[in-house]
Amino acid sequence: MKMDYAGLFHALQPEAHLVLGALLVLAFDMVWARHRPANRHHVALAIGLLSLVLAGWKAVATGGTGPVFGGVLMLDTLATATRVGVVTLAALAVALLPSPARLRHPAEFVAILLCATTGFTLMAAANQLLIVFLAVELASLSLYVLAGFDKTRPESAEAALKYYLFGGMAAAFLLFGFSLLYGLTGSLDLDMIAAQLSMRGPSPLLLVALGMVLVAFGFKAAAAPFHLWAPDVYQGAPAPAAALIASASKLAGLVVFTRLLWPGLGSAVGTIAHVPITVGWAPVVALIAAASLLLGNIGALAQTNVRRLLAYSAIAHAGAMLLGVIAAGRLGPGPLFYYAATYGLAAVGAFGVLSVLEATGPAQKLTDLAGLYKRSPLLAGCLAIFVLSLAGIPPLAGFFGKFAVFAAVLRLGGLGGPVGWLAIAAIALSAVGLYYYLLILKQALVATPAEDAPAVKIPLPAALALLTAAALLVVLGVLPSLVLGIF
Amino acid sequence: MNSWPLLSWLVFTPWVGALLVFVLRSRLPENLARALVLLLSLSTIALGACATAHFDPAVTGMQLIEKHAWISALNVNYHLGLDGLSLVLILLTGIISPVALYGTLRHVRCPAIYGALFLVLQGSALGVFVALDFFPWFVFWELSLIPAFFLMKLWGGPGASRAAYQFVIYTIGGSAFMLLGFAALYAAAGTFDFVELAALARDGTLAAKLGGPGAFWPQAVFLGVLLGLAVKVPLFPFHTWLPPAYAEAPTGASMFLTGVMSKMGVYGFLRILWPIFPAPLQAAATPLLWLALGGVVLGAFAALKQTDLKRMVAYSSINHLSYCLLALFAVAAAGSTNPAASAAALSGTVLQLFNHGLSAAALFYCVGILEQRSGGKRGLADFGGVRSAAPLFAGLCGIAMFSSIGLPGLNGFVGEFLIFRGVFGLAPWAASVATLGLLATALFLLTFWQRVFHGPAAGAGVNFRDLDRGELLTLLPLITLMFLLGLVPQLLAGLINPLVTTWAATLP
Amino acid sequence: MNALPCTIYVAFTGAFLALVAGARSAQAARVVALLTALTLWGLTLYAASGFVPAAGLQDLVNLPWIPQLGINYHLAADGISLTLMVLTGLAATTGVLFSWNIEERTGEFFALYLSLIGGVCGVFLSADVFVLFVFYEIAIVPKYFLIAKWGSTNREYGAMKLVLYSFAGSALVLAGMLWAYAASGGQGFGLAQLAMAAADFTRTQQLGMFALVFTGFAVLAGMFPFHTWAPTGHVAAPTGASMLLAGVVMKLGAYGCLRVAMPLFPVGFEFFQPVIAWLAITGILYAGFVALVQEDFKFVIGYSSVSHMGFVLLGLAAANATAVSGAVLQMFSHGVIAGLLFAVVGRMVYERTHTRHLMDLKAMPLHRLIPFAAVVFVLAGLASMGLPGFSGFPAELTILIGTWQTKPLWALAAAGGVLVAAAFTLRAIQVSFFGRTGPDVCTEAPHPLPPITWPEKAGALLLLGATIYLGLCPDTLLDWIRPALHSPVFQALLSGGPS
DSSP states (O other): OOOOHHHHHHHTHHHHHHHHHHHHHHHHHHHTGGGOHHHHHHHHHHHHHHHHHHHHHHHHHHOOOEEETTTTEEESHHHHHHHHHHHHHHHHHHHTOOOTTTOSOHHHHHHHHHHHHHHHHHHHHBOBHHHHHHHHHHHHHHHHHHHTOOTTOHHHHHHHHHHHHHHHHHHHHHHHHHHHHHHHHSOOBHHHHHHHHHHHOOOHHHHHHHHHHHHHHHHHHTOTTSOTHHHHHHHHSOHHHHHHIIIIIHHHHHHHHHHIIIIITGGGOOBOSSSSOBOSHHHHHHHHHHHHHHHHHHHHHTOOBHHHHHHHHHHHHHHHHHHHHHHHHHHOSHHHHHHHHHHHHHHHHHHHHHHHHHTTSOOOBGGGGTTHHHHOHHHHHHHHHHHHHHHTOTTSHHHHHHHHHHHHHHHHHTTTSHHHHHHHHHHHHHHHHHHHHHHHHIIIIISOOOTTOOOOOOOHHHHHHHHHHHHHHHHHHHOTHHHHTTO | OOSSOHHHHHHHHHHHHHHHHHHTTTTSOHHHHHHHHHHHHHHHHHHHHHHHHHOOTTOOSOEEEEEEEEEGGGTEEEEEEEOHHHHHHHHHHHHHHHHHHHHHGGGSSSHHHHHHHHHHHHHHHHHHHHBOBHHHHHHHHHHTHHHHHHHHHHHSOTTHHHHHHHHHHHHHHHHHHHHHHHHHHHHHHSOOBHHHHHHHHHTTHHHHHHTOTTSHHHHHHHHHHHHHHHHHTTOTTSOTTHHHHHHHSOHHHHHHIIIIIHHHHHHHIIIIIHHHOHHHHHHHHHHHHHHHHHHHHHHHHHHHHOOBHHHHHHHHHHHHHHHHHHHHHHHHHHTTSOHHHHHHHHHHHHHHHHHHHHHHHHHHHHHHHHHHHTTSOOBGGGOOOHHHHOHHHHHHHHHHHHHHHTOTTSHHHHHHHHHHHHHHHHOHHHHHHHHHHHHHHHHHHHHHIIIIISSSOOGGGTTOOOOOHHHHHHHHHHHHHHHHHHHOTHHHHHHHHHHHHHHHHTOO | OTTHHHHHHHHHHHHHHHHHHHHHOHHHHHHHHHHHHHHHHHHHHHHHHTOOOOSSOEEEEEEEEEGGGTEEEEEEEOHHHHHHHHHHHHHHHHHHHHTTTOOTTHHHHHHHHHHHHHHHHHHHHBOBHHHHHHHHHHTHHHHHHHHHHHOOTTHHHHHHHHHHHHHHHHHHHHHHHHHHHHHTTSOOOBHHHHHHHHTTSOHHHHHHHHHHHHHHHHHHHTOTTSOTHHHHHHHHSOHHHHHHIIIIIHHHHHHHIIIIIHHHOHHHHHHHHHHHHHHHHHHHHHHHHHHHTOSBHHHHHHHHHHHHHHHHHHHHHHOBHHHHHHHHHHHHHHHHHHHHHHIIIIIIIIHHHOOOBHHHHHHSOHHHHSHHHHHHHHHHHHHHHTOTTSTHHHHHHHHHHHHHHHOHHHHHHHHHHHHHHHHHHHHHHHHHHSSSOSTHHHHSOOOOOOOOOHHHHHHHHHHHHHHHHHHHOTHHHHHHHHHHTTSHHHHTTOBOSOO
């Protein structure tokens, strides 16, 4: 193994910036800002944003150099793109930082958020099982803390606890699965594992390992039947934290999942493109995808709490994204990345709107959104864009994401085979989805506001973040080649 | 081709006039509106006289032709033309319309709208009689329904809504199948022109194109066109719309409906059905003959049972028009076996069309007078002894009745005589049965005469006011013509004799 | 012709400007909307004046858009597209005129309205199935808000039903489209491209793809039995929106069938032809009979729209040049007539009397209170009945001719539909406007209703003029439509018969 520490450091510059940023935020707060409460959270916000911007810039500057440090990290286009995506989403989430009245420890919040982002960027580039596990755990632990950050509400604590327990179980599964893989192949590097497995062929132990890995990632992506944590966490966590969980965590998680399955476990893929189905992980992922789509969409139909509705919709979207994972082997990760990134933008935006509304009153039930068009036309307009993108309406990015994924999946085997049925189911269920998304918009844009509805004041960073997200969704929707062309 | 489009002027003057009157309705004082309407209506007889002057009866083809390309995508032409049959009917329309308007405009509310609707109706009828391509012909045919509907509904009696609705739906129902028939004809032959289609039928190409004489669909096409026309005449058993419609319509509309609109149906048989479908008509002629007989006999006997005077006259219309169809079907059934009888029958049909128009219109007007004087009652039992109070009225009404019965010396005789002479020669048993109709007609009209005019003054007959000047002026032209055409039928027959002779000579 | 793509941009720009203007005043928004609609219509008429009929699609814009999927921003038009674009312009203008009285959130109303128009224009001009699909979907969301916010009876339910059905239809189209894309090797979505590739598809593939795509579009066209959204949705919608929805948006479905489903999958079409024809006939007759017993005035019109669209679908199913040209003519004619009918019922009657219940209207002598509306409705009703002199007649005649050439039995059933249409239209006219006639009407002083305003008169006269002009000179449109059917794509599909 070549010990190219310089190369490693060079590759990890974004992470370095993020960690430094976290430390700086804490330091500044301890030394200086704590005595000036009025500026405390502006300082935290500024440092957080600065470090994220620098990290993003570094990620682009580093570019796709290829394997690093003997294959521990892989800096290809997917990695760079994911890093930039994750950093952007985190920046948007940070800009939604609640006001001091609701968040008493802004510096800690930002610091932990930066740590989570570090985990995500590492996940983007990881090419070795241990790094994968490390990155996943770094991110997850930070997210557990973020979920429980709102000490004024018991739901937040409940959310954190549930997330932690589920996450811990998933981590155990992941580690065990990885150790089995190591035992089978004698290596931790994904490329070596791929080579070894293709030589050996399938075996029962491999299937067990696969199963465990799938369970862990199913949890991470909030796919059915590992989704039970999602509604409670989305409902209880403070809105910016939920925003981050819904967006960046999913993006990074799916990318690392893809990298693990293709090409790492690629030889054990099996196929669902045609009958007879070969056993492998593809049929299982397909089943998980189908279950998520079904459960997510049907579950969302009955919701009256907007956060839980978004959670179930996240489950449904996870199902669709898993389809992109299946297609990524033959047709590249482009569609999947596009979908996940734009979904992240829309999710951050939706939770961002809720976050801003929370400042003036509860934003949990659908009826809390009533008359938003009158209370704040900007929020209503942005919410319309985010929700319509989630629903998959052109010319927004959400539509094209779905389209690209379905097109990729169908190119695997046409409508005749099982994958075709899956695609049809996905299309049909996305039609169902429009119903509950319109329910949100009905409240926001059609229903009249309550008599005593307080005026909504949007802080500048939040407004900028929402507008940026909305603009990106529109631009990427109209010109998807900007992203697709990268791959 | 004529340099001055006389026929277009003929048809469109009433329409333009109607638009004018409608647009200016609020600005015109009522008297002026009435006068304007009347003037526009009289344009028809004036232009008709002009056409008669240019008309050469010896030429049996179409005259005063106007033909312009209209819708090239469907090979539709704006094609108008005149022969003896059309001319006779145009003259009839030109007489009945102003008479009807003059008699009734004084008494209706909103005379401007009434007059405008009437003019539209008049123009449509004229269009039907001169159009020679199915597309414009059908435009005129269908458009005549709308003013009739509104005239009935807005100025009619208590049951007018239902009667008007039934009338329009029945007629449109028939026309829908006629439309389908012509769509099929176009699909086979590529043209809508009556003259061209008749030529194709004559040399057998049409039958070949429709798929052979024994196939089902050619019969269906024939039946479709037949149905559309049969409802209009009406042919028994498609006549059920007529009695309520004629009875509930206001007097002026009833006069026009019976005088002109019913002739549109028979005209359709002569101009469209017979020339284009000679063989299917011959094949179906015997059952149709029975239906016509049914109309003759049952129409007359139904009239006998009526107590409502207007319904009585309505049923008598069914009876009289069925004579025309009887003659036509007898001619079709017999083929070329007896040309003289065929000529007589056909000649009688055309004359009967004109004469019945006059007598029926006059009768409806008289019933209208009775209804008005009595304040809305028109039952047989509501009157008595009108003759003593209003001798002039009784006299004129009597003349109209006798004309309808067919008394020699009056116009009704000529047509009926010729029809019977012809039918006796072609289908003697049918003619014998039809005489029952004559008998019943005489019975009910004499009953009418006796119950209403004779006997002691009773009911509304007490202090019955005699005709005033306007009413007299309305009836006078009709009565005069009845005498004139009764004594000198050549005036009319001269216009059509060569045409009829040609028809009889070219029978299959 | 090159002016045509500008209609899309004009519409969306106008939508944005209307939104901004609405923040200032309702009147400003109205004026902006009217100017936009007039510009749009003017562009289509200008394109029409310079139109040289040719046998295929004439390219307007063809730029690479998403090379990774082989998608181009490809717009093209032929005579059929042009016909429908002119209709859209007319419907847009008159719709704005009849929405002149909207007071609440006027800017947003017109912004949504114009966006809908923009989407519709985009569909009619697309030559790439992806682009068509995008515009089709863009048109869906404004529909929801137009109905849910400004509608009347049962608006939230009606809006949701309409939108979900449309979306479901589009989902079917998406499935079929993606299947075709995948089966053709993922080359792209251009119409010509897919048509060529489709020639090599297996029979099962053709059948399946056709079934999906045609059904998807037919849902939007209101084909029986997927038509139930139409009466509910159109009744719930505000007048301007129902005019547009029944007049133009339903034609999107029929256009999609004609432009995409039929030429791309001719084998599938041939197989399903009788099914489509019988479903169309059922729609004509069933909707007609249901309209005959409705108690709500607007429902009569709603069901009459389904019945008339049945004629369009029958014409398409008959698959010869005459019948299809009749179908396109009927699309235009019905667009105008439906607009008129909804305008009278929704705007002239309902806004004044606040009832649409036929029995309530019968008690008022409406023909005396709003005589202008009475005359307009009578004329519109006559046009709807297919009376000669109005645009419906040449359209229905042409469809009957074409259908007879394919299968006379279908034409016979369709002729029955003409009769039923006459019956329910006449009943509606009679009961609503002329419910009370007779001399006693004059003696009562009617409680006055607000007079008919100038935008209503202008809109009504425009639509009436269009239907009468087309009734007398259908050649104007038929000269555009018939050459378009000579293109090789259609020739492979249509059977012979005198055209």
